[in-house]
């Protein structure tokens with residue numbers, strides 16, 4: 001009985017790890033937050049410190 005519980009627990013962790021690898025949380029958001037000009041991460045909605053205003057069209 002206990003072996004079954006442990007097996008299911010391990011399978012659950014494995015599935016979670018696989019999903020975590022496939023869909024890294026916030027990865028695409030971080031890419032969108034990057035300045036297309038200098039590649040630095042922008043904080044907030046304002047223009048980058050390099051002067052580039054991040055308009056995202058399409």
Ligand SMILES: [Zn+2]
Nearest residue numbers: 035038048050
């Ligand atoms: Zn920039």
